[in-house]
Amino acid sequence: MTMPTEGWDWGGIRGIILDAVGTLIEPTPPVAQVYTDAAFRQGLVVETSEVKRRFHQYFRVDEVDEQLGPLATDEATEYRRWRRIVSNVLPDLPEPDRAFAELWDHFGRSTAWRAFDDVGPAINAIREAGLDFVIASNFDGRLRAVVAALPALAGCEDRLVISSEVGFRKPHPAFYGVACERMGIPPDRVLCVGDDPENDVRGPERAGLLGLLIDREGKGPADGVMLPSLTELIRNLSGSEVGRRS
Numbered sequence: 197m198t199m200p201t202e203g204w205d206w207g208g209i210r211g212i213i214l215d216a217v218g219t220l221i222e223p224t225p226p227v228a229q230v231y232t233d234a235a236f237r238q239g240l241v242v243e244t245s246e247v248k249r250r251f252h253q254y255f256r257v258d259e260v261d262e263q264l265g266p267l268a269t270d271e272a273t274e275y276r277r278w279r280r281i282v283s284n285v286l287p288d289l290p291e292p293d294r295a296f297a298e299l300w301d302h303f304g305r306s307t308a309w310r311a312f313d314d315v316g317p318a319i320n321a322i323r324e325a326g327l328d329f330v331i332a333s334n335f336d337g338r339l340r341a342v343v344a345a346l347p348a349l350a351g352c353e354d355r356l357v358i359s360s361e362v363g364f365r366k367p368h369p370a371f372y373g374v375a376c377e378r379m380g381i382p383p384d385r386v387l388c389v390g391d392d393p394e395n396d397v398r399g400p401e402r403a404g405l406l407g408l409l410i411d412r413e414g415k416g417p418a419d420g421v422m423l424p425s426l427t428e429l430i431r432n433l434s435g436s437e438v439g440r441r442s
């Protein structure tokens with residue numbers, strides 16, 4: 197595993213873009229369990245492991261489809277996208293409309309999410325290092341209510357950059373451009389931190405930013421710059437000359 201302190205110009209970094217899902221927050225209970233329960237309420241018994249497999253398959257397939265297109269989005273597009281994913285993961289539901297409405301509402305509630313334990317300390321470390329930051333996500337407008345209610349993300353509501361509001365999804369370069377503009381910092385002084393190699397590392401790098409992979413489940417590629425959690429990011433922020441270069 198490559199550590200980012202090796203050869204990285206931390207002193208040049210002025211701002212940080214944090215991904216949301218998988219980086220700052222995660223669904224609790226897990227997505228597959230919530231889908232399994234929604235199916236069961238309609239008398240449909242599905243193995244949670246099978247639901248999990250399908251979710252990963254179709255979530256990824258849908259992203260790939262989007263990447264073939266213009267990556268343009270809005271709230272209605274995201275709604276349709278999730279509708280496709282749910283109907284692919286649970287194709288045999290007696291009442292698909294009802295299940296989709298339940299799942300849509302569920303993941304819009306803050307009680308369906310938790311912040312990882314290292315998030316509060318990481319945001320404090322970013323603030324103490326004198327860096328600006330935004331939370332930038334392909335999640336839709338529902339993220340606003342979730343962030344507003346989670347204690348670890350208190351005060352971050354006005355730092356949200358959401359693709360359905362911007363008009364482009366990650367990894368479209370325009371998305372990262374908007375996030376940089378929000379902070380008023382040029383892309384080459386901005387570090388993108390997240391759990392998706394394409395959306396949070398390669399996409400940002402193509403747009404002229406730095407990218408850092410947070411690999412919480414230890415399954416990412418071993419050839420890139422990655423950290424197992426935000427705790428190591430905190431160490432790099434507090435033990436270095438971050439943001440001190442003029």
Ligand SMILES: [Mg+2]
Nearest residue numbers: 215217218391
């Ligand atoms: Mg993510």
